[in-house]
Amino acid sequence: MEVHHHPKVEKKSFKEYFLEFLMIFLAVTLGFIAENIREYISDRGKEHVYMNSILGNVHTDSAMITESIEGLQFNKKAIDTLMQLIRSGGYKEKPQILYRLAYQTRGPQLFKYSNVTFEEMKSSGDFKLIRNKAVSNNIVQYDDFINTTIKELESRMLQTEKNQADQQTDILDDTVYPSVDSIIYHHALRSDFYKSGNSASLIRQDQQAQFLKLYNLLFERRVILDYYELQLGKLKELNKQLHASLKNGYNLSEE
Numbered sequence: 001m002e003v004h005h006h007p008k009v010e011k012k013s014f015k016e017y018f019l020e021f022l023m024i025f026l027a028v029t030l031g032f033i034a035e036n037i038r039e040y041i042s043d044r045g046k047e048h049v050y051m052n053s054i055l056g057n058v059h060t061d062s063a064m065i066t067e068s069i070e071g072l073q074f075n076k077k078a079i080d081t082l083m084q085l086i087r088s089g090g091y092k093e094k095p096q097i098l099y100r101l102a103y104q105t106r107g108p109q110l111f112k113y114s115n116v117t118f119e120e121m122k123s124s125g126d127f128k129l130i131r132n133k134a135v136s137n138n139i140v141q142y143d144d145f146i147n148t149t150i151k152e153l154e155s156r157m158l159q160t161e162k163n164q165a166d167q168q169t170d171i172l173d174d175t176v177y178p179s180v181d182s183i184i185y186h187h188a189l190r191s192d193f194y195k196s197g198n199s200a201s202l203i204r205q206d207q208q209a210q211f212l213k214l215y216n217l218l219f220e221r222r223v224i225l226d227y228y229e230l231q232l233g234k235l236k237e238l239n240k241q242l243h244a245s246l247k248n249g250y251n252l253s254e255e
Contacts, residue, residue, distance in 0.1 A: 047129045051250045053117040054139065058243050060114040065236050071109030072229045078105045079222050086215045099176065102168050105218070106161055108225065110154050111232060113146050132249040138242045145238055153228045160221035167214045171207055 082101040085091045091098040118139060121127040130136040246252055 043129050046126065047131065048250060050117060050121055050126065050129065051135070051246055052252055055243070055246045055252050057114040057117050058239060058246065061111075062236070062239050062243070064112050064114070065232055065239060068109045068111045069229060069232050069236075072225055072232070075105060075108045076222065076225050076229075079218055079225070083215055083218050083222070086211050086218075091211065099172060102172055103177065106165060108157065108161075110157070111146075111150060111235070113150075115143065115146075118143055132245075135242075135245050135249045138238075138245045142238050142242050145235060149231050150235060153224065153231055157221070157224050157228055160217065160224050163217050164214070164221055167210070167217055171210050171214060 078101055082098070082105055085094065085098060085101065118127075121129075127136070130139070
């Protein structure tokens, strides 16, 4: 009878098992470390791109703040002149000036917030990539000031402008104005925009109470514009603060 012998299985020593475990552990650990390094480098690259983009947004905001303040100052001067014209009763003898100022005092230059990058970071969850806490705090403070104080004032400004426009519609005859194209492209308001001899029909003698109400609405609007300009001045300082924080915190240079 043939006897079958089982092959002898060589047993590994503890040292060999330990070496295999160590090699697997090192491979996994090194892979994990390499992935973390890759992710860290990627995050730092994205962070730098984001900060550079926000710096560009802040620069755009700075120009818009200056433009808005200049527009407000022009608008306030026109309102002051219109209020004086009503207070003195001069609108009766100078209806064309009245009509011109009634048009020019509307539509102030509101601040337009350049926040595309910040909104993208919030929606994607990448705002957490900002390691510099001073920078992230400045960004949040800047954004909050615009979305609360500035936007609230703009809403009130638009309402006072609407009140003025509604009252002027009750008093003035909008059909005497030239076309919008003529006003924009041909500066029609700088010259007589209605035929001579028609001025007497533009202002009625029984409108004194209506003009007094318009004066009060203009006064209310003037106060809001003053406060809006004051807050834009504060925004300008926050803009400078954020600008300096970005440049110093990330060693950025403007192209």
